[in-house]
Amino acid sequence: MTCPTCGTDRSAAPERRPRTRSGRTTSFTIGGAGFHLTGNARDDGGLDEVFARFDDEGSTLAGLLDALSAVTSIGLQHGVPLDVLVEKLINTRYEPMGRTDDPEIPEASSVMDYTARRLAFDFMPAEDRIKLGVLTPEERARALG
Numbered sequence: 239m240t241c242p243t244c245g246t247d248r249s250a251a252p253e254r255r256p257r258t259r260s261g262r263t264t265s266f267t268i269g270g271a272g273f274h275l276t277g278n279a280r281d282d283g284g285l286d287e288v289f290a291r292f293d294d295e296g297s298t299l300a301g302l303l304d305a306l307s308a309v310t311s312i313g314l315q316h317g318v319p320l321d322v323l324v325e326k327l328i329n330t331r332y333e334p335m336g337r338t339d340d341p342e343i344p345e346a347s348s349v350m351d352y353t354a355r356r357l358a359f360d361f362m363p364a365e366d367r368i369k370l371g372v373l374t375p376e377e378r379a380r381a382l383g
Contacts, residue, residue: 327354
């Protein structure tokens with residue numbers, strides 16, 4: 239069966255994940271709340287799985303981030319392109335939102351917004367990221383003239 243949104247073959251089973259994987263972990267705050275985001279890469283450098291954690295374990299937001307991590311990872315492993323996921327998650331709005339401690343992403347409208355932007359910076363080519371409007375402060379300043 240083909241996905242109507244992204245055109246991927248839904249019947250394709252993902253390959254078993256290697257026991258050890260290279261990844262990138264970013265610790266960050268949004269509006270004073272602490273989080274950790276890990277993206278693990280495939281051998282070709284593309285994103286393969288995501289783990290997002292809220293420092294306040296046991297909260298509703300922590301549970302939602304666990305679910306987001308699982309759904310995002312399954313999507314990636316079944317061939318959903320990262321740019322499709324990023325496009326759906328950027329600009330989502332809910333608390334906590336506001337200033338971050340990440341100079342590349344100084345403000346975020348939600349944890350999902352930050353997560354999508356961070357994954358775009360870490361795992362997408364600049365031209366693809368820019369097409370989605372995910373810009374560094376320098377790129378944003380150049381675009382404004």
